[in-house]
Amino acid sequence: MRVIQKLMYAFILLAISTLIGVGIVKAEGTPSPLQVLINEAHVGDTLHIPAGTYKGPIVIDKPLQLVAESGAGATISNTSNEPALQIKANNVSIIGLTILDETIKKQPAILVQANDVLLDDLQIRTGSFGIIMRKANNGKVLNTTIDWAGVVQDRPLKLSDKGNGIDLYDSHGNYFAGNTISSMHDGIYMENSDRNLIEDNQFELLRYGVHCMYTKGTVIRNNIGNLNITGAMIMAVRDVEVSGNQFTKQSENVNSQGILLFDAHHTIISGNHVEGNRVGLYVEQSTKNKIVDNAVIGNFIGIQLLDAEDNDIQENQFVGNVASAEARNSIGNLLESNYWDSFQGIDTDGDGKSETTYAINPFFQSLVKARPAFQLFFQSPGMVFLEDLYQSDRQSWSTDTSPLMQPSGKLKFVLPTQTLQNSAVVGAGLLIVALYFMYLGVRKR
Amino acid sequence: MIQTVHFAIREVKLGFRNPWAYSFMGLFTLFMLCLLLINAQGYVQGYSGITGTTLNLILYLLPLMSLLLGSFSLTAEREDGSWELLSTYPISTWSFIIGKYIGLSVVLLVIVSIGFGAASILGLAAGSGFGLQTYLQLLTFSTSVALFFLAIALLVGTLAKNRWQALTVGVSIWFFAIIGWPPLLIATLGFLPYPMIKPAVTFLTFLNPAELSRLFTVVKLGGGAILGPEYYEWIKWIKQPAGSIGFIAMAAAWIGTVITAAQLIWERRRSRA
Numbered sequence: 173m174r175v176i177q178k179l180m181y182a183f184i185l186l187a188i189s190t191l192i193g194v195g196i197v198k199a200e201g202t203p204s205p206l207q208v209l210i211n212e213a214h215v216g217d218t219l220h221i222p223a224g225t226y227k228g229p230i231v232i233d234k235p236l237q238l239v240a241e242s243g244a245g246a247t248i249s250n251t252s253n254e255p256a257l258q259i260k261a262n263n264v265s266i267i268g269l270t271i272l273d274e275t276i277k278k279q280p281a282i283l284v285q286a287n288d289v290l291l292d293d294l295q296i297r298t299g300s301f302g303i304i305m306r307k308a309n310n311g312k313v314l315n316t317t318i319d320w321a322g323v324v325q326d327r328p329l330k331l332s333d334k335g336n337g338i339d340l341y342d343s344h345g346n347y348f349a350g351n352t353i354s355s356m357h358d359g360i361y362m363e364n365s366d367r368n369l370i371e372d373n374q375f376e377l378l379r380y381g382v383h384c385m386y387t388k389g390t391v392i393r394n395n396i397g398n399l400n401i402t403g404a405m406i407m408a409v410r411d412v413e414v415s416g417n418q419f420t421k422q423s424e425n426v427n428s429q430g431i432l433l434f435d436a437h438h439t440i441i442s443g444n445h446v447e448g449n450r451v452g453l454y455v456e457q458s459t460k461n462k463i464v465d466n467a468v469i470g471n472f473i474g475i476q477l478l479d480a481e482d483n484d485i486q487e488n489q490f491v492g493n494v495a496s497a498e499a500r501n502s503i504g505n506l507l508e509s510n511y512w513d514s515f516q517g518i519d520t521d522g523d524g525k526s527e528t529t530y531a532i533n534p535f536f537q538s539l540v541k542a543r544p545a546f547q548l549f550f551q552s553p554g555m556v557f558l559e560d561l562y563q564s565d566r567q568s569w570s571t572d573t574s575p576l577m578q579p580s581g582k583l584k585f586v587l588p589t590q591t592l593q594n595s596a597v598v599g600a601g602l603l604i605v606a607l608y609f610m611y612l613g614v615r616k617r
Numbered sequence: 618m619i620q621t622v623h624f625a626i627r628e629v630k631l632g633f634r635n636p637w638a639y640s641f642m643g644l645f646t647l648f649m650l651c652l653l654l655i656n657a658q659g660y661v662q663g664y665s666g667i668t669g670t671t672l673n674l675i676l677y678l679l680p681l682m683s684l685l686l687g688s689f690s691l692t693a694e695r696e697d698g699s700w701e702l703l704s705t706y707p708i709s710t711w712s713f714i715i716g717k718y719i720g721l722s723v724v725l726l727v728i729v730s731i732g733f734g735a736a737s738i739l740g741l742a743a744g745s746g747f748g749l750q751t752y753l754q755l756l757t758f759s760t761s762v763a764l765f766f767l768a769i770a771l772l773v774g775t776l777a778k779n780r781w782q783a784l785t786v787g788v789s790i791w792f793f794a795i796i797g798w799p800p801l802l803i804a805t806l807g808f809l810p811y812p813m814i815k816p817a818v819t820f821l822t823f824l825n826p827a828e829l830s831r832l833f834t835v836v837k838l839g840g841g842a843i844l845g846p847e848y849y850e851w852i853k854w855i856k857q858p859a860g861s862i863g864f865i866a867m868a869a870a871w872i873g874t875v876i877t878a879a880q881l882i883w884e885r886r887r888s889r890a
């Protein structure tokens with residue numbers, strides 16, 4: 173009896189939901205008021221959007237400016253499987269709007285398929301991609317916040333459910349500045365897209381902050397990344413500049429690193445600050461890159477070179493890393509004038525550089541490549557001892573020929589500091605208890 | 618029970634009249650202060666260069682101290698003849714061994730506390746040291762290392778005929794557990810078929826309390842990712858509170874087993890005498 177009752181409820185629910193579903197489809201048939209406004213506007217018009225919620229999807233197919241009225245919350249809310257906002261015409265500007273697009277789907281919140289598009293001061297909450305750009309050149313995305321808002325039913329959310337914050341394919345010469353992207357898949361993903369400039373953005377809780385695949389002439393400058401799996405993933409690229417960025421606390425994942433270069437050539441990595449990551453700078457199968465003047469602080473491994481050749485690694489500071497450097501099969505690199513805090517040099521001529529060299533021992537990396545299970549011995553006392561014993565073929569190791577005796581300039585630490593007072597208070601307590609026990613032990617009775 | 622307490626108190630008194638305890642105390646404190654000098658960069662938190670160095674220095678020093686103090690305390694009982702006297706009284710061997718363990722733990726933990734206490738107070742004055750969480754994690758690490766190796770020390774002291782034998786055995790155990798461990802495993806497990814290496818390393822790690830404590834602490838300090846994808850599930854588990862409970866249970870079982878072994882051997886000798 174109960175089963176039949178349940179079945180009936182289920183049937184009724186199904187019927188109601190189908191009816192409601194039909195209703196939505198019908199509503200989509202009539203264009204939303206904002207779309208009517210856009211359709212009626214003339215080329216080059218500026219539309220001031222008053223506060224309110226407008227239904228998506230919206231398509232813009234002529235040059236227009238959409239500006240949210242100041243101080244107002246103009247929102248495009250989309251529940252369809254189309255992009256909330258699709259831009260098909262050149263010279264479109266969208267300013268100050270909020271985009272709510274929480275459905276999990278393939279299409280992004282904003283799809284740009286035109287040149288010279290400006291997206292400024294937008295708030296995007298999405299259940300798919302934030303902005304997808306296809307064959308979109310010379311556009312600008314400024315001061316925009318992109319955040320994950322999707323909800324998956326019945327199972328835990330996977331990283332692969334999420335789309336990228338900004339996703340470029342075959343899109344060149346765009347400019348991204350002042351954006352904040354968090355909790356998405358990749359922050360900015362570029363594929364086959366050249367000469368894009370990425371400046372002063374913030375990336376948090378992402379897979380990769382900036383991800384380059386097959387790009388040329390990309391510039392990644394002065395961005396901040398925190399708690400991502402990897403800050404900047406630079407793969408299969410040429411002539412990329414990564415400078416002045418700060419990547420911190422990318423240490424939770426077994427593949428985490430601050431900046432990763434893979435199959436990267438002729439790139440410049442300079443003036444970056446990588447602190448508290450699993451690996452600060454990770455360089456694999458990359459050649460002829462310049463890695464200069466970076467601060468590599470408090471990482472598990474400072475710099476890791478794997479099959480990396482002919483790179484210039486100069487004037488970097490390696491401080492407080494568990495292992496300053498690890499290298500395997502990396503020859504022809506020019507290492508000079510770096511500061512390694514784990515190395516004690518001897519400066520006989522007083523030029524501030526050591527006359528003894530700092531050679532990176534390849535033993536551990538070679539061992540774990542053959543038998544990854546031995547990774548457990550990372551920096552264990554016995555492994556440090558064993559590495560010291562292993563000195564064969566030393567002339568082919570990656571070697572800093574003139575390591576600095578002192579760090580150049582003042583080192584800064586960016587991770588939040590905690591006071592020493594608390595541990596001193598606990599320490600004082602320990603001392604008192606310990607001394608009391610000693611007194612009990614030695615007193616005559 | 619009351620006998621155990623008496624033995625523990627007696628052990629604490631003997632311990633603090635033993636010049637060895639004070640020389641170890643001086644050595645340990647000196648090492649902790651040296652770390653402050655090395656770490657001129659200010660404050661430290663989590664798994665980083667200085668915490669890694671601290672872990673290793675503690676591993677060099679503390680197991681050896683525990684092994685020597687613990688085993689000598691037992692061999693001394695036999696060599697001085699005080700056990701011969703004690704064994705004529707109606708006291709249980711259990712209360713003797715457990716009392717010894719508790720008393721020596723107090724002595725060792727006092728040594729550790731003085732080292733850590735001095736380091737934190739002078740560290741505050743010098744503006745260098747550990748944040749509270751890291752400090753407590755290192756303290757826990759030292760405590761567990763001391764307690765593990767003290768249990769082994771009691772077994773060594775039971776088996777050794779005299780102080781010299783205890784010294785030899787103690788130093789060998791220290792060498793194999795701390796320094797020789799990676800070379801030994803790499804050399805012997807290298808012959809195993811590839812898929813068996815990881816289970817073998819995992820199993821053997823549970824047998825070596827130094828590695829067990831070190832890895833537990835590295836993961837708790839947030840450094841688990843460096844141990845690689847092979848151990849991903851372990852690391853995830855240890856990070857949770859359940860990981861701490863598991864570690865404590867593991868330590869209790871480990872120490873309990875070793876002490877029981879020491880007690881059984883001691884008891885057998887007593888009944889034969």
